[in-house]
Amino acid sequence: MVQVAVIADIHGNLPALQAVIEDIHHIEPDIVVVNGDMINRGPQSRECVAAVRAQRWTVVYGNHEDYAIRRRTPKMPPEWLIPFFAPFQEVADSLNAEEAAYLEHLPRALVLHWPELPPVRMMHGSPRALNDGIGPWLDTTELDALLDTVPEAVLVGAHTHRAFEHRRADGHMALNCGAVGVPYNGDTRAQYLLLHGEHGAWQPEFRGVPYDHQRVREAYEARGAFRHTINHLFMYEIETATFHLRPYLSFCREHALDPNEVTSFHRYRDEVGRHTPLGRFIPPPQKRPERERA
DSSP: OEEEEEEOOOTTOHHHHHHHHHHHHHHOOSEEEEOSOOSSSSSOHHHHHHHHHHHTOEEOOOHHHHHHHHHTSTTSOGGGGSGGGHHHHHHHHHOOHHHHHHHHTSOSOEEEEETTEEEEEEOSSBTTBTTOOOSTTSOHHHHHHHHHTSSSSEEEEOSSSOEEEEEOTTSOEEEEEOOSSOOOSSOOSEEEEEEEEETTEEEEEEEEEOOOHHHHHHHHHHTTGGGSHHHHHHHHHHHHTOOOHHHHHHHHHHTTOOTTSHHHHHHHHHHTGGGSOTTOOOOOOSSOOSOOOO
């Protein structure tokens, strides 16, 4: 039997990554693929990149790697300079030249071949875009159309922070590997995909690994990162495994609040967040103009 581990959306969460590394070492899969977004959001982006590189795993380019590279060039859109997203600029500025070159030259997709098994295509987003995910907001017709755009029988995406499986009658599959660092399905464990290949087919197993969230909070505090309100929000997402960024910004607009003020976050948490079901699903925007999304 062949085993392939696919992890993604680590997002600077080193304790979550370390827990997954330990779990993977027990399993000993044939190959491990990191399907994008090692950086941003969490407090230890460079440490996560270093930890992944130390494992010598294959890595695919994600939209947050793209944000970091573009933030280091004159091509950066001016709207990315708003103070709310300052931590992303700090990550981009912290990269040395060798680290930046490593991220910039990561492959945009990866195709795996094994004898007597269907080929597997991995990409951070979907065949449509780097920041376009595979998930339950797509109906069967849309999912089947996505599968028709690639020659491989199995398509594995990430980006949406939600594990997902769509299996067509002919055996073709569209999968989302879930998120290590910031899941959005209400399960606060570090999550990833393990593919089992035998008898001419792949079977997906979605795994979750517990870890100590307090270590993430301590890493934020040690860096003074809670001076940025967005990092309070990111920590809250880690603790609840629930997407809050877009609802928070909407709440601030509706109540004429400054999103950069920590008091605005506290009000959102108390009035909205505490009453939000864990893993509450919000479909992505229908139109996806090219701009930075957290």
